[in-house]
Amino acid sequence: MLRILLLSLAILFPSFIQAQETPLPNPQVVIKTNFGDITLRLFRDKSPVTVENFLQYVDSGHYNGTIFHRVIPQFMIQGGGFLPDMTKKENGDPIVNESKNKVHNLRGTIAMARTNDPDSATNQFFINQRNNLNLDWAPGKPGYTVFGEVTSGLDIVDFIASSPAGRVGGFDNVPTDVITIIEIKRKSLL
DSSP states (O other): OHHHHHHHHHHHOHHHHHHHOOOOSSOEEEEEETTEEEEEEEOTTTOHHHHHHHHHHHHHTTTTTEEEEEEETTTEEEESSBOTTOOBOOOOOOBOOOGGGOOOOOTTEEEEOOOSSTTOBOSOEEEESSOOGGGSOBTTBOOOOEEEEEEEOHHHHHHHHTSOEEEETTEEEEESSOOEEEEEEEOOOO
8 A cells, every 4th residue: 555655656746756765874885806896885874974984085086096905814904095006095184983883893894994093094994804803992992993894705805815915115914916996986776
């Protein structure tokens, strides 16, 4: 009965249905790499500032052509801030740390990288390859803000994490084979 009513309203008042459309609370994005795709669901409902910050970088094309510049097996893979020659990309202003959101750094979650300053996250992110509960917020210890999870492509995360790595310039754990983020884009529902 409700479905018939809604269909009738849609026919009689097409603007009624359009007015009811809202963006998904938890959008999805695809990280296209030269080793395969990783699909993420973002937790806008748990980390709204962080998700909006990340999506601004996504929508501007900022991540296209960057690399996963730090890989540590059985820990995480980090990217979003460097080009293949290890030139640091410009970034926007830092955002507030939302690690008190009670979302844990579990295997397959994505979180913001930062310095020792809890409110210093900008463009760099990491994907947890294992459970890293030591990175969660605790009283007196700011954590790393989790803002999404891998829904497809965890095997790609594992493959990237297993890449041989070494020291390049002043950076440790840099993959010897360049792991390019070809692009990150919002996933279409159609």
